[in-house]
Amino acid sequence: MVNEQQNRNGARTGKLSKRKKLALKRLTHGQEKKAILITKNLARALFLFKRELKHFLKSWGLAPRKLQDTSTLLKKMIDYNQQIPDFFGKTKRRVEVDTATLLKATYGRNAVFHGNLPFVLRDWKKFLRAWITVANMIGAKSLAQKLRKMMTRLLSSHRRQPYTVSKNTIFMSVASEETTKWTSSKGSAAIAIGHIVFDTFLQDVTPNLRTFVDSNKIRPNWTSVLDAYELSNIILDKCSADCFFVPPGTQDEDELIRRLEEAMEGRHAVSHDMQENIFYNWEQHLKDCVYILTAIHCPDAAARVQKRLDQLTTSRDQAKKQFSALTARRVTTVHRSFLQAKKSPQLKGKPGKWPRPNSRWLKGMCPSQTIGDAFRFRLKNKVQKILH
Structure with missing residues (x-):
């Protein structure tokens, strides 16, 4: 059934000429700006979606035993819906309808995390409707309500930037954790930091990768698909070391290529819901972004990302000092x-x-631990917020 649906989609696309296919992948500057804003909002929703999908599958005794991203979980649910009686639908027709909805939800996730701006701009309302339907199917009523509010806001003429948790809330929550084990608070912090890493790739790294590719004329036609991984592979396959500005501290060409390849680890972490990777390696991921932007001759963008990185590290260090000072106090009454x-x-x-x-x-x-509880409580609430 899934293959049939994909074949029908492919058949419709196949009827178009190459010129029309290319035109569908191109947007004006204004359209791209609008699509990027929508994509950032949709990504906020997807960061929360995986958690709800895992809870639902766990209720069926089907919780994944290893790390799997949202796309994989949705595909598994398509299989379960066709194999397990009453998983969602009770009739053959209902199963077909639910499968189509899950497919649309998967297409939406892939469009967002692969930077397919034309697809997002054209079909974001369909994606959101599919996600709302899936949220209701799995009993995530609160998420469904948030997604409806998001659609209303995006349909209005007053589009604001998506919500981002304050750095102080993130790092005071992290600083108050006394355990080295993975906790729900660390997961919330990973989601909040993931928003920042995702935005950095979407608005700073990928557009400049595209500019570098097209200015070096290493592909025949430009598009508005901002997939950092695809563009970086084109650069690594087609460009020699002479094409790059070698950042300070780079020993040789092998190190340059290795660092350029490693720069995509941050993109993979946010796209594939690797929360522990984001939590423990966000600083390195942003440093890698600065490195690749420096290498492709984009000093202004590199400076913006470096400033963002400096603000985050400063907030982290201040939170550690502040919480250490609070811990040193002697408060006897609770x-x-x-x-x-x-x-x-x-x-x-x-x-x-x-x-x-x-x-x-x-x-x-x-006492300091009560203050830590308050910050962690605040972070868990704030990370559920996807709208200003």
Whole structure:
């Protein structure tokens, strides 16, 4: 059934001439700018989608035993829907409809993480509708509601940048973790940092890779498909070392090529939901972005990414110092309701509410671990937010 659907899609495309196919892959500068904004918003949703898919599969005893990205999980659900009675649909027709929806959801995921801007701009509403339907199918009602709000916002004329968690919230949460084990808080931090890494590749790295490819005339026609991995492979296959500006500290040509290949690790990490990779290696991924931008003669873009990297590392170091100072204090009294009911005496009557992590009351009256709890609680809430 999946192959039949793909064949039908291929048949429709095959009827077009090469010129028309190329035209479908090209956008104006204004259209590209709009498509990039939409893609960044859709990526926020996909970062949350995998978590819900895993929860659903776990409820069926089908939780993946190894790392698998959103696309793989959706494809597995297509297979399960056809093999397991009442997995989604109870009739043959319902199974076909659900399979088509899951396929559309998969196409949307692939378009976003492979930078297919023309596809995103043309079909983003179809992708979102498919994701909303899948979210409802797996019982993720909260995510479905967020996706509906996203569609409403993207359809409006007032398009704002997608939501990004503040650096202070991310790194104060990380600094407060006392365990080296992987935790849900580390997962939330990985998602928040993943937003930054994804945006860096989409808006800084990939457009400049395309410019480098086209300025060196190593492919016949330019397109608006911003797939960093595809473009980097073209560069590595077609360009010699003489085409690059060799960044300082590079020993020889072999190291240059190796560093250019490694620069795609960050792209793979965010595209394939490698949360632990993102959490532990984000600094190196951004350094690699600076390296490749320097090598392809893009000093302005390299400076922008370096500034972003410096801001992140500064926030991380400040959070470590700040939390160490909080840990060194001696606070003997702990408000029982804060630890047990997770609510401040300042917010009576509002269960589940916490004071702002930066509030004077919190820093002055609570032990460091309680402050850490507040930051981690805030991070988990903020990372679920995909709209301003």
